[in-house]
Amino acid sequence: MMTSFFSARRRLGLVTLLSIALFAGSVPAEGTAAGEEEAKPSEADRRAGAAAHKEDALPAVLWNDTAGAKARQVQVIATGYTAGVESTGKRPGHPLYGITYSGVKVRRGAVSTIAADPKVFPIGTLLYVPGYGYAIVADTGSAIKGRKIDLYFETKKQVFQQWGKRKVVVRVLRQGSGRLTEASLNALNEAVAAEKRLPGKRLES
Template identity: 65%
Template sequence: MSKGLNVVKNVGMTVLFIVALYMTWTTLSQVPVNELIGVENGQTEDTGIASPIHSDLGVLAKKTVPKIETASASMGETVTALEQEINWSEYPVETVTATGYTANEESTGKNPGDPAYGITYSGVPVHRNIYSTIAADPSFFPLGTVLFIPGYGYGVVADTGSAIQGAKIDLYFDTTDQVYNEWGKKDVEVYIVQKGNGEISEADLAALNDRGVHAAGL
């Protein structure tokens, strides 16, 4: 009988020891054991961005986006990571003159309350995110074209402008201060990620940003 009790006691001590190891590991590393096992088994997170902008535009090339570790990571950090981690030499490049604009009167002649305020030529509301709305000459970059602009990020052509002709683009920013402090006017080489077919919808842009945010870990 005493031998049986000893066996039970030993098993109980072993279980307690394993639980203690588990609690120590999760407290120090903040990585659940099941996630650790997943890594050891070669399971990795799919971080590719691949999304059709429009049914006949095809699928964007699948590229790895480095995971941003904090939810408060800035747009600048995300853009820098994209510049460093993706091999942009694989994409066609075009040199353009890039300026910045806002939805406000100084850029568009419209004010809040105007039905057309903040609405691009395509009908998509202006947007600054991983994929932002930009303006271009549609004969040069058709609506729906996705560019990567170093220092700015992904731009989706959704707008036009009377002064935006030929090799010129206009990048959307939320405020005038951002236009002057973050951009101004510069000549820059942009990478053509996907050439558009002349259409872009709000749903298309939202789908791109949903996948972009997930891939960046934001």
């Protein structure tokens, strides 16, 4: 009887353990409904996450990848100016109205003209200015000395509403040679408008 009793208890114990194991396996994990698998991120979720990460990153996709990665970064104080009398002392009708130090006309486009200290950024230097876009040094200014740049806008209202005065870190995509022509600026704007980024050959020229 003793042997049968202990054998029976051992069998009962095994049955009990097996029942517990089976029950535990049937209980859904915390946060998961019964009969459902653990939620996995969908393809749409993965794409959304990747897009959010891209937005947080510097916009290197806008320029030639190699140049963007190697670009020198410089912190500057950036202000805004117009071609008007409040900034240049010239009014429409003046023979030099809207004409920069380099000789090209001011413009706000795919690549906009800006003023800088030529000792820091020579004429023709190509920059990427966060919040403003591509910019090329075409002008100078009596108050623009050292690490300061002046961004061109078409109206005073745009200067105050869209910019004001900011401290930004610009990327130097191409060092200028000291000169800039209307033809080269037009070609650069056309290339960016067509390709939506700076072609590598334009950065090397």
